Amino acid sequence: MAAAKPSPILASPRSHKPTTSLSSPHSFVASNASLWHEHKHLKRISVGLKWNAPSKSTSRASPVVAEAKPAPLRIMISGAPASGKGTQCELIKKKFGLVHISAGDLLRAEIAAGTDNGKRAKEYMEKGKLVPDEIVVLMVKERLMQPDAEENGWLLDGYPRSLSQTMALEDLGIRPDLFILLEVSDEILIERVVGRRLDPVTGRIYHLKYSPPENEEIASRLTQRFDDTEEKVRLRLQTHYQNVDSVLSIYDDIIYKVNGNARKEDVFAEIDKALSSILEKREKMDSASIAAGLAH
Numbered sequence: 001m002a003a004a005k006p007s008p009i010l011a012s013p014r015s016h017k018p019t020t021s022l023s024s025p026h027s028f029v030a031s032n033a034s035l036w037h038e039h040k041h042l043k044r045i046s047v048g049l050k051w052n053a054p055s056k057s058t059s060r061a062s063p064v065v066a067e068a069k070p071a072p073l074r075i076m077i078s079g080a081p082a083s084g085k086g087t088q089c090e091l092i093k094k095k096f097g098l099v100h101i102s103a104g105d106l107l108r109a110e111i112a113a114g115t116d117n118g119k120r121a122k123e124y125m126e127k128g129k130l131v132p133d134e135i136v137v138l139m140v141k142e143r144l145m146q147p148d149a150e151e152n153g154w155l156l157d158g159y160p161r162s163l164s165q166t167m168a169l170e171d172l173g174i175r176p177d178l179f180i181l182l183e184v185s186d187e188i189l190i191e192r193v194v195g196r197r198l199d200p201v202t203g204r205i206y207h208l209k210y211s212p213p214e215n216e217e218i219a220s221r222l223t224q225r226f227d228d229t230e231e232k233v234r235l236r237l238q239t240h241y242q243n244v245d246s247v248l249s250i251y252d253d254i255i256y257k258v259n260g261n262a263r264k265e266d267v268f269a270e271i272d273k274a275l276s277s278i279l280e281k282r283e284k285m286d287s288a289s290i291a292a293g294l295a296h
């Protein structure tokens with residue numbers, strides 16, 4: 001079967017592989033993970049090759065390459081509470097079709113379902129602390145390995161938030177193409193959190209001052225997240241700053257810092273530029289690899 005045959009294009013260099021330094025203890029795992037991901041993807045491309053029937057005028061078959069879809073993006077997005085991750089995730093999801101996996105949303109779903117994990121998680125969330133790894137790590141890992149995320153790529157939001165969570169992914173050979181860090185000043189963050197409201201009917205997020213509800217009916221049903229008070233956001237910020245550096249140190253070579261104080265459209269334009277550029281490079285490399293494979 002064609003899919004089982006080793007493809008000559010597997011040996012080709014790929015531009016999207018994270019640049020890892022040999023001195024880094026994580027570089028080996030990262031490169032292997034990347035190669036594994038590429039191998040799976042390239043197998044798909046090699047299956048997708050089509051050949052034209054020989055035309056009357058030529059004796060040789062000419063290869064026609066089926067549309068080569070580049071390997072799906074795997075992106076992490078990080079930032080302090082209310083740095084705009086949720087808004088940007090919506091925009092990224094819409095444009096790039098990635099599966100949005102939010103650690104906070106997964107935990108809130110556990111709480112809503114009344115599971116033991118949910119009950120335990122809520123105790124930590126109320127204090128603005130990180131939920132223990134034994135709950136979070138498995139939960140996120142299982143979600144990342146669902147077929148939709150493998151097939152369409154993923155956008156991981158709010159994970160990893162500590163060195164141990166990062167290492168759990170590295171041990172599994174899971175590494176993103178890009179680690180987006182939204183940077184916003186504390187003053188703005190606190191103001192955003194305290195005024196943030198959710199419409200439980202539409203799922204839309206409002207801000208009492210900056211993006212108020214359109215009418216009284218909506219205004220009357222808005223809810224506030226239980227951890228969106230000033231006191232709790234200060235604790236969450238403290239937790240964030242205590243942990244973020246250790247996570248950044250592992251993704252040093254793929255960090256993309258974005259000024260999150262700007263308008264959401266401008267923030268998205270920055271992110272869009274980076275993601276589109278990865279995809280463009282990947283498409284070019286795929287075409288070149290396929291052409292090289294066919295020439296053999």
Ligand SMILES: Nc1ncnc2c1ncn2[C@@H]1O[C@H](COP(=O)(O)OP(=O)(O)O)[C@@H](O)[C@H]1O
Nearest residue numbers: 081082103104124125129130131136158159161
């Ligand atoms: N990766 C994680 N590890 C541990 N706890 C987490 C993680 N992600 C979310 N949480 C918990 O859920 C809370 C809410 O997270 P989230 O919805 O991402 O909002 P925010 O980033 O605004 O704090 C966090 O304060 C923390 O208690």
